[in-house]
Amino acid sequence: MSDQVRVRFAPSPTGPLHIGGVRTALFNYLFAKQHQGTFILRIEDTDQNRYVPGAEDYIIEALNWCGIPYDEGPGKEAECGPYRQSERKSMYRKYAEQLIASGSAYYAFDTAEELAEARAKAEADKQNFIYNHHNRKEFKNSLSLTEEDVQQRLDSGEPYVVRFKPELKKLYMYDEIREGIEIDTSLMDDKVLFKSDGMPTYHLANVVDDHDMRITHVIRGEEWLPSMALHVLLYESFGWQAPKFAHLPLILKPTGKGKLSKRDGDKMGFSVFPLEWKDPKTGEISRGFREDGFLPEAMVNILAFLGWNPGTEQEIFGLDELVKAFGLDKVNSSGAKYDPEKAEWFQQQWFVQQDDAVIGAAFAKAMQKKGMEYGSQDYVNMVVGMVKERAVFVEDLFELAGFFFVSPSSYDEKNVQKAWKQDTPEIMGKVAEIIAQTEDESAAGLSNAVKGWIKEQEMGFGKVMMPLRLALVGSLMGPDVFEIAAMIGKNESVQRIQNAIHELS
Known part of the structure; x- marks a missing residue:
């Protein structure tokens, strides 16, 4: 295996990317960059029935928007390409045949009907159906049939699958997050590695591609933990060195019970996708973090803290800081609860840090969409500087x-x-x-004039300041009332006071 760290994010293009997938990509990216390694995107599209047009572009756009682009992958070809499994399919058959030749796999000719019948019989006997060393000799496969019979079936073009034959033993494995795991391989089934349509299953393609792409660390979601034993055994059967494995904890619902789903987001009013997604079949639109107004820096910060903890009090991390601080040793094995309020807190922290001109440009664009006039961009930027501390989104x-x-x-x-x-x-x-007659139109000038008059009248300040704010704003919110008067100008301030007198008297 190469000394240089090489990791991959390998999603299936079956729809929009869930934030759990984005977090997997982020952790791979951080690990690669920390070790001056390579972050690879591989599109696992062997299941053509579930392929959704536009999903691959969505994945790439989401990674770019988050600021975690891949080094190798579709459109960034390198020596380990192609990076779409559908473009690699001609190579998998030879690996399946290699396993058959070494006795680690076998041809199976059972039809779907025969397997369904065997499953129904097991269920009737109140047993779990499993195709493995207990009963494989009872089925039509190259372990139960003669060599001549097998060859004849192959020559005649009879459909078959290739099944894995696990070595029976106690298998000890190590996960970088969960540490030591022991499995009794006699409990495993003989997984299909190669299908009758000439395509590999996920398991074979995954292991072959990781080996060919010289992947050193497989960092993926906890849902793949049950596949780890099969993958380790496949590496052993090929005589290849396995990469190091790290299985990330699940992202849980805000209640902490069960995996976070789109339904939870719909119900509670938040997105679980990085970008908006329009379903090409139904036309249904799912909201995205970007369209909800989140900044990419906030998105990255939110995801980093789902399952990882720096072990310090610091919570606001830029991407460069995350690269320095990240480590698999600080990733938890237990599920990480998604908290929508905490997500907005991260967004607010990043929003306030943005330059006034950046937020001003976004706000001007939003006002344009609503057909609002806003004067000069400098004016918008000044306004933003006065109120942004209290905002979360544009x-x-x-x-x-x-x-x-x-x-x-x-x-x-x-x-x-x-x-x-x-x-x-x-x-x-x-x-x-008083405002109309005041020559100094600055906030200080207007303040001195009005407050001077209030003192002369020996009047309570609230008696004047509250209705003045109400007249200028329409409510009792906003920054200093004289800052507002100075910004909108003397004439506009007078006009608004007269409007309020007319409307409220």
């Missing part, structure tokens, strides 16, 4: 900062009862006059 800025661009068309009822009294119209009329 969409939140409409509520937090919409009043910087559009005069209030309504006023919050509870706030009106609290702030707008009988004498308020008269007071607000005077405040409008």
Whole structure:
């Protein structure tokens, strides 16, 4: 095996990529980069019946959006290609025949009907049906038939599969996350490695490809743990050195019970896919993290903490920091609960760190879509700088900062009862006059003028400041009221005060 670390992410193009798959890709990427290794994308499309058009492009786009592009794979060909299993299918048969020649596999000619009958008989006898060393001689295969009979069947083109014949022993294996595992191979069934349609099953293709691509570490989801024994035995049967294995914990529902599914996201109002997905058959659209407004940095940070812990108090990690801090020794073996609130917390932390100009550009684009006028980009950026601390997504800025661009068309009822009294119209009329006459239009200038007048009148500040905010904003939220007045300008401020007097009196 090569000294250089080589890992692979090997999804099937059967639909959108679940965040569990993205996390697997991320952990492979981090491990590869930490060891100056190679991160490979391999598309496992041997099951053509489940192939979904557009799924491969979706996988590649999702990895690129997260900032974890692959080094080798479709479109980035290198000496270990091709990287789609369907383009490698001519090579698998010779490996299946190699196993037959060495006695580690055999031809089986049983029809689907015969197997169904045997399964039904076992169920009737209240037994589990398993095709292995206990009963393989009772079936039509190259272990029970004569050599002549087998050759005749092969020559006549009779359909067959190739089944694996595991060596009977106590198999000791090591997983980088779960440590030592022992299996009694006599309990294993004789898995089909090669199908009658001339295509390998996942197990044969997976092992052959990992060997040919010189994979040093197989980092994959816990659902593949039951396959580990078969894969290790296949490596032994070929006389190849097996890679190191690491099986990542499941991502669990927010309740902690059961694996996270699309249904959970639909029910609780969050996405389980990195990008929006449109089902080519049904036209159904599934939401994505990107379209929900998450930043790729936040997505990566969220996924990193699903099953991994740095062992310190630090929670906000950029990709470069993750590469330095990551290690399989810090990955837990127990399931990781997905917490939508914590996900939004990560998003908020990253959102605040973004440059005002970056968020400003995104907000301007969102306003354009809604047909809102926003003046100059510099103005938008300044507004964003004033309110972004309280936002989680760009969409939140409409509520937090919409009043910087559009005069209030309504006023919050509870706030009106609290702030707008009988004498308020008269007071607000005077405040409008003061603002109109103030030459210094800065926040400090407007503040000094209005607050000076309040002190002269020996009036409570709340009596003026609350209705002034209500007039400018439509509610009692937002940054400093004089910052708002200075930003929207003297004339607009006066106009809004007059509108409020007219609407609320």
